[in-house]
Amino acid sequence: MAEITITARDGSGEFFAYLARPKAASAGAVVVIQEIFGVNAGMRAITDSLADWGFLAICPDLFWRIEPRVDITDRTQAEWDKAFSLFKAFDQDKGVEDLEAAVAAARALAGANSKVATMGFCLGGRMAALMAIRSDAEANVSYYGVGLEGLAAELRALRRPLLMHIAEKDRFVPKEAQGTVLAAVAPNPHTEAHVYPDVDHAFARVGGQHWNGRAAAIANGRTAEFLARHLD
Secondary structure, three states: OEEEEEEOOOOOOEEEEEEEOOOOOOEEEEEEEOOOOEOOHHHHHHHHHHHHOOOEEEEEOOOOOOOOOOEOOOOOHHHHHHHHHHHHHOOHHHHHHHHHHHHHHHHOOOOEEEEEEEEEEOHHHHHHHHHHHHOOOOEEEEEOOOOHHHHHHHHHOOOOOEEEEEEOOOOOOOHHHHHHHHHHHOOOOOEEEEEEOOOOOOOOOOOOOOOOHHHHHHHHHHHHHHHHHHHO
16 A cells, blocks of 8 residues: 655644556546545545546545544444544645645656646545635546535636536435535536436445445546546
């Protein structure tokens, strides 16, 4: 397992990021943004798959300010309880700062072509939308991001490319919230939103409770094309 160390922009410390390299000598980079379960096996597998798609990929430890190297699953109630406790304690503004540091680190990696995207899931899906709003990443991908309805005004005015994957039956994002988000991004040429019918939150989490292979394959195919378009 390869890792890099990233220095926080506020000078408060350092945090690690899991690293996966493609076979290509030069490639665009993707910063993978974790779910509420930390940089776990699922996030590392996604990072590895991006390298298989031909991208440099890193997955930074966003919970390092609370508890470094969180690595839990969605299998037990105790792990869910811990995950939600970490989510509640997480400072999203500091998280954006740390992701901006991760984007800068990805640009500087040996073999990077200077283009970087972010790609996040659940909490990470929200953070990817915030990165589209606030950062200089070339492109951003949000899988079932939570709380995006509160960003509707910013999404409406967005000028950075953002691809959104929305689960129709997401238990954490009700229909009304989905409608608010879709209405905000529909007229914006920089955004692309897809709703996946009859699937729940985390439908693209391999081995997860709500894994849906068909929806995940369609979403991942769209993501691969989107990343290639903006990073190659």
